[in-house]
Amino acid sequence: MTSFNFKFDLIAQDGDARAGVFHTPHGDIPTPIFAPVGTQATVKSLTQRHLKELDAKLILANTYHLYLRPGDELIAELGGLHQFMSWDGPILTDSGGYQVFSLSDMNAIDEDGVTFKSHIDGSTHRFTPERSVQIQENLGSDIIMAFDECAEPYDREYNERAMQRTHRWAERCQKAKTRGDQALFGIVQGGVFPDLRAASAEFISGLDFPGNAIGGLSVGETKDEMSAMIEVVNAILPAHKPRYLMGVGTPLDLVEGIRRGIDIFDCVLPTRLARHNAAMTDNGRMNMMNAQYATDERPISETCTCYTCQNYSRAYIRHLIQARELLSGTLLSIHNIHTLVNLTRNLRTAIIEGRFERFADDYLANLST
Amino acid sequence: MTSFNFKFDLIAQDGDARAGVFHTPHGDIPTPIFAPVGTQATVKSLTQRHLKELDAKLILANTYHLYLRPGDELIAELGGLHQFMSWDGPILTDSGGYQVFSLSDMNAIDEDGVTFKSHIDGSTHRFTPERSVQIQENLGSDIIMAFDECAEPYDREYNERAMQRTHRWAERCQKAKTRGDQALFGIVQGGVFPDLRAASAEFISGLDFPGNAIGGLSVGETKDEMSAMIEVVNAILPAHKPRYLMGVGTPLDLVEGIRRGIDIFDCVLPTRLARHNAAMTDNGRMNMMNAQYATDERPISETCTCYTCQNYSRAYIRHLIQARELLSGTLLSIHNIHTLVNLTRNLRTAIIEGRFERFADDYLANLST
Numbered sequence: 216m217t218s219f220n221f222k223f224d225l226i227a228q229d230g231d232a233r234a235g236v237f238h239t240p241h242g243d244i245p246t247p248i249f250a251p252v253g254t255q256a257t258v259k260s261l262t263q264r265h266l267k268e269l270d271a272k273l274i275l276a277n278t279y280h281l282y283l284r285p286g287d288e289l290i291a292e293l294g295g296l297h298q299f300m301s302w303d304g305p306i307l308t309d310s311g312g313y314q315v316f317s318l319s320d321m322n323a324i325d326e327d328g329v330t331f332k333s334h335i336d337g338s339t340h341r342f343t344p345e346r347s348v349q350i351q352e353n354l355g356s357d358i359i360m361a362f363d364e365c366a367e368p369y370d371r372e373y374n375e376r377a378m379q380r381t382h383r384w385a386e387r388c389q390k391a392k393t394r395g396d397q398a399l400f401g402i403v404q405g406g407v408f409p410d411l412r413a414a415s416a417e418f419i420s421g422l423d424f425p426g427n428a429i430g431g432l433s434v435g436e437t438k439d440e441m442s443a444m445i446e447v448v449n450a451i452l453p454a455h456k457p458r459y460l461m462g463v464g465t466p467l468d469l470v471e472g473i474r475r476g477i478d479i480f481d482c483v484l485p486t487r488l489a490r491h492n493a494a495m496t497d498n499g500r501m502n503m504m505n506a507q508y509a510t511d512e513r514p515i516s517e518t519c520t521c522y523t524c525q526n527y528s529r530a531y532i533r534h535l536i537q538a539r540e541l542l543s544g545t546l547l548s549i550h551n552i553h554t555l556v557n558l559t560r561n562l563r564t565a566i567i568e569g570r571f572e573r574f575a576d577d578y579l580a581n582l583s584t
Numbered sequence: 585m586t587s588f589n590f591k592f593d594l595i596a597q598d599g600d601a602r603a604g605v606f607h608t609p610h611g612d613i614p615t616p617i618f619a620p621v622g623t624q625a626t627v628k629s630l631t632q633r634h635l636k637e638l639d640a641k642l643i644l645a646n647t648y649h650l651y652l653r654p655g656d657e658l659i660a661e662l663g664g665l666h667q668f669m670s671w672d673g674p675i676l677t678d679s680g681g682y683q684v685f686s687l688s689d690m691n692a693i694d695e696d697g698v699t700f701k702s703h704i705d706g707s708t709h710r711f712t713p714e715r716s717v718q719i720q721e722n723l724g725s726d727i728i729m730a731f732d733e734c735a736e737p738y739d740r741e742y743n744e745r746a747m748q749r750t751h752r753w754a755e756r757c758q759k760a761k762t763r764g765d766q767a768l769f770g771i772v773q774g775g776v777f778p779d780l781r782a783a784s785a786e787f788i789s790g791l792d793f794p795g796n797a798i799g800g801l802s803v804g805e806t807k808d809e810m811s812a813m814i815e816v817v818n819a820i821l822p823a824h825k826p827r828y829l830m831g832v833g834t835p836l837d838l839v840e841g842i843r844r845g846i847d848i849f850d851c852v853l854p855t856r857l858a859r860h861n862a863a864m865t866d867n868g869r870m871n872m873m874n875a876q877y878a879t880d881e882r883p884i885s886e887t888c889t890c891y892t893c894q895n896y897s898r899a900y901i902r903h904l905i906q907a908r909e910l911l912s913g914t915l916l917s918i919h920n921i922h923t924l925v926n927l928t929r930n931l932r933t934a935i936i937e938g939r940f941e942r943f944a945d946d947y948l949a950n951l952s953t
Contacts, residue, residue, distance in 0.1 A: 255907040256900070260629075262914065263895065285878065285903045293881055293899055301895040509654065512662055526632065526670040530662055531625070534654045538624040541910055545631065 218395030221425040223457050229571040231449065231476040234563045237426070237457045239305040239357040240396050241297060242272070246457060246478035247563055249469060249555040250275045250307060251485065255284070256300040258552075259486045260545040263301050268522065269552050270560070273305045273358075275481040278350055279314030283333050283340070287353035295355030307358040307481070309461070310347045310388075310402075313365050313430070324364065326380065344387035352394050360428060361388040363402040368436045374406035381430075382418045389422060400426040400459060407440045409447045416451035427452045428459040429477075433468065442471055449476040466495065466558055466582055470575050473562050480559070485551030490544050492536050495551040497558070499583035503547065508533040521553035587764030590794040592826050598940040600818065600845040603932045606795070606826045608674040608726040609765045610666060611641070615826060615847035616932055618838060618924040619644045619676060620854065624653070625669040627921075628855045629914040632670050637891065638921050639929070642674045642727075644850040647719055648683030652702050652709070656722035664724030676727040676850070678830070679716045679757075679771075682734050682799070693733065695749065713756035721763050729797065730757040732771040737805045743775035750799075751787045758791060769795040769828060776809045778816045785820035796821045797828040798846075802837065811840055818845040835864065835927055835951055839944050842931050849928070854920030859913050861905050864920040866927070868952035872916065877902040890922035 219240050227234040237244040250273040251258045251266065258266055258274060266274065276296060281287060290299050296306055312329075315322050319331035328343030347362035362384050366377035381404045392399050401419040405411030419427055429448050432441050445460065452458055457478040463469075464482020472480060485495060494501040494515045501508075501515065514524035515532070523532075523546040535543035558578070565574035588609050596603040606613040619642040620627045620635065627635055627643060635643065645665060650656060659668050665675055681698075684691050688700035697712030713731040720728035731753050735746035750773045761768050770788040774780030788796055798817050801810050814829065821827055826847040832838075833851020841849060854864060863870040863884045870877075870884065883893035884901065892901075892915040904912035927947070934943035 255903075255909055257904060257907075257909045257911045260910045260914070262891070262911070264891070280907075284907055285899070289879060289899070292879065293897065299897070299900055299903075301900070510658060510661065522631070522633070528662065528668070530654070530658070531668055531670070534624075534668075535626060538626075538649075538653055540624055540626045541629045541913065542626045542631070544910065545629070545914070 221398040223426070223455060225455065227567040227569075229566045229569050230474065232473050232562070232566045232571045233454075233476055233478060234566040235457065235478060237478070239398065241303060241305045241357050244273050244305055244479075245563060247469070247473045247559045248273055248479055249464065249559045250479065250481040251552050252277075252481055252483045253300065254483070255280050256290075256296060258548070259490070260541065260548055265522075265545075265549055266302070267304075269549065269556055271304070271552065271556060273307060273479070274302060275307045275309065276300075276354070276356065277311070277314060278308045278347065278354065279311035279318065281308075281354060282311060282350050283335055287350040291353040291355070297355065305358070306356040308351050308354050308356040308360065310360040310362040311342050311350070312347070312363045313462070315342055316365055326383075344384040345391040348388050348391040348399070352392075352397065356397065358398045358400060358426065361385040361399060361401050361424075363404060363430055365404065365431045365434070366406055368406040368431060368434055368440075371406070371408055371411075374404065374408060374411055378404045378411055378415050382415070385419060385422055389424075398425040400424050400428045402428045402430040402461070403448050403452070404431050405444070406431060407436050407444060409443065412444050412447045413451060416448040420452055424456070426457040426459060428461050430461050432460065433463045438467070438471070441468070442475065445472060445475045445477065464555060466497070466555065467579065469555065469558055470562065470579055473559070474571070474575055485555055486548045489547030489551050492543065492547070494547055495554045497554065497578065498581050503529065503532050503543070504536055505533075515550050519550065519553065520557075521550050523547070523550040590767040592795070592824060594824065596936040596938075598935045598938050599843065601842050601931070601935045601940045602823075602845055602847060603935040604826065604847060606847070608767065610672060610674045610726050613642050613674050613848075614932060616838075616842045616928045617642055617848055618833065618928045619848065619850040620921050621646075621850055621852045622669065623852070624649050625659075625665060627917070628859070629910065629917055634891075634914075634918055635671070638918065638925055640673070640921065640925060642676060642848070643671060644676045644678065645669075645723070645725065646683060647677045647680035647716065647723065648687065650677075650723060651680060651719050652704055656719040660722040660724070666724065674727070675725040677720050677723050677725040677729065679729040679731040680711055680719070681716070681732045682831070684711055685734055695752075713753040714760040717757050717760040717768070721761075721766065725766065727767045727769060727795065730754040730768060730770050730793075732773060732799055734773065734800045734803070735775055737775040737800060737803055737809075740775065740777055740780075743773065743777060743780055747773045747780055747784050751784070754788060754791055758793075767794040769793050769797045771797045771799040771830070772817050772821070773800045774813070775800060776805050776813060778812065781813050781816045782820060785817040789821055793825070795826040795828060797830050799830050801829065802832045807836070807840070810837070811844065814841060814844045814846060833924060835866070835924065836948065838924065838927055839931065839948055842928070842935075843940070843944055854924055855917045858916035858920050861912065861916070863916055864923045866923065866947065867950055872898065872901050872912070873905055874902075884919055888919065888922065890919050892916070892919040
């Protein structure tokens, strides 16, 4: 396998906020960036052309789901995930760790790995750090994640144990890796405990991954706790490597994360909210079912440049929802992803132009949460 | 309202097959043509850009559904159906007649009209010929249909009665019409009875509509009966007006209809089959759930130029179906509509080039039904 130089170029810094470019075999990722999630090798209800037009520069897929269905070996036979889902841009896969704890019918963890039952058919499977890397190598994503244990955020003893195991598993993932064209990112854990987070950031930094992630946030803790953990960790993680805040994606979280030096985000929120009839805008969420929209000729957002807002009215989208027409999910997904991609793009420009704080404060002042 | 000259230019004839152009306020419709159906002002799961790219030159919407939800008056307030659904090409609406008989919870017919209960909420409504025209005027479609009664095809007495009422209603629709920018088409009924069909074709021809339709076919009769009825009717309908075979849309039916002088078709089949995981091809249908496609890297059809076939494999589409991902419906709808639009386009070229019979016979020889 050819070796790729996963370079991260820092272009500008404004306070702790950073603008950069992360180079991958399937193209450059300008940071900060929001990555839409294609759990089962499809960003729900969107074609790859929708994603291209949304200027999505990175998408995420889930190792747990693709391992179970259609199977990572099948995807490898078919030329890898890029070929399989007809997406030629960068892809990030998670390790499956979070899903085996949150989705599977049961799971039993030991030092070596996790045994779990499929949420699809109840069959028994086992993930280890080595297996997770192997599966992600079969998938062929550009960025792969170390297998980690995500604990309840407030249980100190459990977090300490899980963090230490996550560290040992990170080393095993690093050793298990055979492909030179995939960047393996380490994951910092430690719940809501600053000392654990600091210790984890120190340890993971020491393994010299081409990028680092913060896991176990946005799982029930407060916004202040999340911000505090990001600050502790980012003060330690190396500045010349990208920092990925996993599973986070409200506009507020993006602004506050970027303010504290985060470069990469992913979240199912824009597509999930779309399926629940909610539009994300720079001024907050709109429930498109509301009767007030029945006669509203305006687009969701009058300043939005997305395909949905350029072509369809609130009244039409409400009609689609009322009539249970699937197109509502597609149109709202396009709009919601655009909102987050556009926000990170605007924040990036603001960083480069040295006006991040003003932009961020103005944005948050208009955002009703 | 401005008056529009709904001219039908016959460009070529090959046997009874015809190639033409029907001019409408929202653009020219090359015939023969297949019109995808957007029952609730959306061709299910497709954006209007998908439809443009599919080269759909005419789409159909259902008066019954749009009257009930969101309401024709609301659509009129919002600028009409074209504006509402963001489709600037020609639209045809049916009269609602077929749906009040087939979909509503009850219906009671009398000489003046039909009282029916909404399939949505059980509320009571009434359609008359005048009301149907008024609703279609509110919708603002380019082609509107006379309100008709569709009878069981084999009940002679009922068909005779329904046909005569359909004739009286056709005259009432003509009188009720106020807009000059919509073409009202008459509808020939008469079940499977050649003498009734002939009488109906004579009567409807005499009303000098800008176009004529054949209703009450593809509702349970045999293929031979359908072909026989088309022959009887088309021998009488004026050659210089377009002929629309309502609700018909298998590849076989398109070829046999065009062979007998039909110009316009519509059918829910391509989108309905898509939702049931079936691909329509020039060689017949494929059930994309089949296990044999799990590892099949080929597109649905190797000669197909549609977006789906240019980008996605059978294996990927099967995965989407297995994973219950909505994108499968979108991708199969694109492919299936392409198959029918492309077939009518190829048949049109064959007519113009004087090789219709050879093309049709070759096509049908390859089509496993």
